[in-house]
Amino acid sequence: MPIIVNLDVMLAKRKMRSNELAEKIGITTANLSILKTGKAKAIRFSTLELICEILECQPGDIMEFVKE
Amino acid sequence: MRKLYILKTIVDFIWIMSLLFYPIILFLTFFFIFTNEIIDVPIKITSVSIDLTSPLGKIALVAGNIYFIILLVALFYFRKLMNNFRKRLIFEETNQFLFDKIGSLVVVSSIVYLLTDFIASSSVNKVEINFGYGPFLYLLGLGLFFKVLAEVFKIGKTMKDENELTI
Numbered sequence: 001m002p003i004i005v006n007l008d009v010m011l012a013k014r015k016m017r018s019n020e021l022a023e024k025i026g027i028t029t030a031n032l033s034i035l036k037t038g039k040a041k042a043i044r045f046s047t048l049e050l051i052c053e054i055l056e057c058q059p060g061d062i063m064e065f066v067k068e
Numbered sequence: 069m070r071k072l073y074i075l076k077t078i079v080d081f082i083w084i085m086s087l088l089f090y091p092i093i094l095f096l097t098f099f100f101i102f103t104n105e106i107i108d109v110p111i112k113i114t115s116v117s118i119d120l121t122s123p124l125g126k127i128a129l130v131a132g133n134i135y136f137i138i139l140l141v142a143l144f145y146f147r148k149l150m151n152n153f154r155k156r157l158i159f160e161e162t163n164q165f166l167f168d169k170i171g172s173l174v175v176v177s178s179i180v181y182l183l184t185d186f187i188a189s190s191s192v193n194k195v196e197i198n199f200g201y202g203p204f205l206y207l208l209g210l211g212l213f214f215k216v217l218a219e220v221f222k223i224g225k226t227m228k229d230e231n232e233l234t235i
Contacts, residue, residue, distance in 0.1 A: 027235060031235050032235075034233060035235045039233065040233050040234070041229075041230045041234060042230065042233070042234040042235075043234070043235050044234060044235065
C-alpha cells in the first residue's frame with residue numbers, strides 16, 4: 001500500500017511504548033500492531049484524533065504517501 | 069437461529085434415511101443390472117416406469133443412481149455448512165467454497181436428471197416433451213442460486229475482513 005504508517009517513529013520520538021499508547025487510545029495492542037505494520041485497511045477519524053492528541057502531532061507526522 | 073435448528077433436523081433426517089436405504093437401493097440396482105428377471109413391482113425412475121429387461125432401462129437405473137449419489141454428496145456438504153452456521157462461522161472462506169461446491173453438484177445433478185429422464189422415457193419407447201416447470205428447472209435454478217450465494221459470501225468475507233482491519 002502506498003500509505004506508510006510512521007507510528008513507531010513518532011513513538012520513539014515521544015519515548016512512549018506501544019502498549020502505553022494502546023491503553024491511552026483504548027484499543028488492543030494487537031490492533032495497534034496491525035496499524036503499525038501497515039496491515040490495516042482503514043483508520044477511524046476518532047482513533048486518528050486520539051493518536052494525534054496523545055502524541056501531540058499532526059496526521060501527516062504518522063502517515064505519509066509514497067508512490068509505488 | 070431456531071429456524072436453523074429446524075432445517076438442520078430436517079437435513080439430518082433426510083441424510084440418515086438416505087444412508088439407511090441407499091445400500092438396499094444399491095443392492096437392488098446391481099441385482100437388476102445382472103439379472104433379467106421380470107418382477108411385477110414397477111420400478112420408477114424420474115416418474116417413468118422403466119423396462120428393466122432392456123439395456124436402456126438398465127442404463128436409466130444406473131443414471132438414476134448417479135443422480136442420487138450426486139445429490140447425496142451435495143447433502144453432505146450442506147450438512148457441513150449447517151454445522152458451520154451453528155458454530156457462528158458465517159462469512160468464512162470454507163462456507164464460500166461449500167456453497168460453490170453444492171451449487172456445482174446440484175447443477176450437474178439437474179443435467180443428470182434430464183439425461184436420466186430421457187433414457188428412462190426411451191427405454192419404454194415413450195418419448196415425451198413436457199412443457200412447464202419440471203424438477204430439471206428447479207434443480208438448475210437451485211444450483212445456480214447456491215453459486216450466487218457463494219459470490220455473495222465472497223463479498224461478505226471481504227467486507228468482514230475490511231471491518232476487522234479498521235482500527
